[in-house]
Amino acid sequence: MGLPCRPMSTDFTDDAALVDALRAGDEAAFGWMLDHYHGSLHRTARMYVATDAHADEVVQETWLAVLQAIDRFEQRSSVKTWLYRILMNIARTRGVREARSIPFSSASNALDEGADSTFAADRFRPPGDADWPGHWASFPLDWEHQLESRVLAGETMALVAGAIERLPPAQREVLTLRDLDGWSSTEVCNALGVTETNQRVLLHRGRAKVRTALESYFEGTA
Amino acid sequence: MTPPADDFPCNELVELVTDYLDGAMGADDARRLEEHLTACPGCASVLEQFRIVVRVNGRLGEADVRRLPDGERDALLQAFRNSSTAR
Numbered sequence: 001m002g003l004p005c006r007p008m009s010t011d012f013t014d015d016a017a018l019v020d021a022l023r024a025g026d027e028a029a030f031g032w033m034l035d036h037y038h039g040s041l042h043r044t045a046r047m048y049v050a051t052d053a054h055a056d057e058v059v060q061e062t063w064l065a066v067l068q069a070i071d072r073f074e075q076r077s078s079v080k081t082w083l084y085r086i087l088m089n090i091a092r093t094r095g096v097r098e099a100r101s102i103p104f105s106s107a108s109n110a111l112d113e114g115a116d117s118t119f120a121a122d123r124f125r126p127p128g129d130a131d132w133p134g135h136w137a138s139f140p141l142d143w144e145h146q147l148e149s150r151v152l153a154g155e156t157m158a159l160v161a162g163a164i165e166r167l168p169p170a171q172r173e174v175l176t177l178r179d180l181d182g183w184s185s186t187e188v189c190n191a192l193g194v195t196e197t198n199q200r201v202l203l204h205r206g207r208a209k210v211r212t213a214l215e216s217y218f219e220g221t222a
Numbered sequence: 223m224t225p226p227a228d229d230f231p232c233n234e235l236v237e238l239v240t241d242y243l244d245g246a247m248g249a250d251d252a253r254r255l256e257e258h259l260t261a262c263p264g265c266a267s268v269l270e271q272f273r274i275v276v277r278v279n280g281r282l283g284e285a286d287v288r289r290l291p292d293g294e295r296d297a298l299l300q301a302f303r304n305s306s307t308a309r
Contacts (some may be wrong), residue, residue: 025306027299034295039287052288063298067305117237118268124233134231139264143271151274152281160278161286179276180283185244196246204240210275 012036015079022070034063037080040181041087047173048088048095058094062087077190080183084191118208146218156217163213167206174199175206230258235265239272 012018012032021029041062045055065086073082123140127133143151150156164172164180173192177183183191189199230238235258241247242255259266290298 025303027302030302031295031299034290034298038290040283042288043283043286060294060298064301067302117233118239119233119236121233124231134233136232136262136264140267140271142263142267143274146274151278156278157282157285160275160282164279164282175279176283179279180286182280182283185246200240200244200246204237207240207272207275207279210279211271214275214278215271 015075018079019070019073019075033066033079033083037083041083043176043180044084044087044173045091047169047176048091050098054094054098055091058087058091061090065090078187081187081190088191116205116208118204118211140215141219143214143218156214159213159217160210163210164206167209171202171206171209174202175210178203179207230254232258232262232265236268239269242269243272243276 012021012029018029018033022033038059041059042052042055045058045062046052049055049058062083066083069086073079077085119140123136123138125132125135125137129135164175167175174188174194177188177191178185185196185199185203188194189196192199194202235255238247238251238255242252247255259269
């Protein structure tokens with residue numbers, strides 16, 4: 001079903017309306033897509049290729065592929081998922097040529113990378129503890145005393161950006177889509193072809209490493 | 223003094239924080255987790271710390287958005303016009 005009369009075509013969040021408008025040659029629809037998705041497409045591309053300039057090329061190639069493919073798009077997935085699949089195919093091909101490590105060669109391999117816990121084991125009492133096995137040996141600190149301004153200060157953001165950069169690829173990919181780009185878990189699973197459970201494990205491990213980085217920073221400089 | 227029989231040990235709870243924040247836990251497990259949180263300041267701090275991580279990540283995502291330069295945007299719109307008329 002189409003929307004034949006839409007005088008103010010500034011919001012194309014409805015996929016069917018967006019696709020209809022693109023097919024009808026509505027330039028505002030394509031402009032909306034460019035404005036809405038370019039930043040996060042670039043961020044995703046950057047995970048696969050070595051430089052910002054290469055990521056620019058991957059995104060450019062993606063937009064041109066979208067123009068080629070829009071008539072064949074069957075809308076069995078969301079526009080967003082479709083768009084990211086195109087991007088990832090292009091970026092991965094390019095990443096292979098650049099010999100960058102590829103996040104999702106297989107989900108099980110991805111889960112093997114750094115089979116790590118959220119906290120070091122010695123933060124907890126040992127299994128044989130008479131009263132509280134597995135409970136805190138040393139309490140994590142309350143970060144409430146960290147002022148909002150400090151939490152969101154440039155230095156903190158740079159620290160977090162660095163921690164994300166160092167994550168194993170699959171964790172970085174899931175955390176970036178979920179937390180930086182605000183994707184739902186279903187969208188991430190569809191785009192990456194991983195199960196909900198695996199997606200959540202990867203997200204948790206990624207967040208745990210960011211948490212640890214923030215903890216060292218806050219508690220080391222408090 | 224020992225913890226209640228159905229209590230989560232803290233070292234297991236900290237692995238479930240993302241499941242909890244995603245609403246992906248079963249109702250019974252979520253209830254046990256919440257009961258634990260009311261009694262355990264350490265785990266309550268960890269939940270708050272993860273919320274802060276999510277918030278900082280989100281803020282980073284907003285701050286770090288690469289804009290499409292106007293010239294490239296115009297060129298892509300031209301490509302769109304060309305592909306539309308070619309159909």
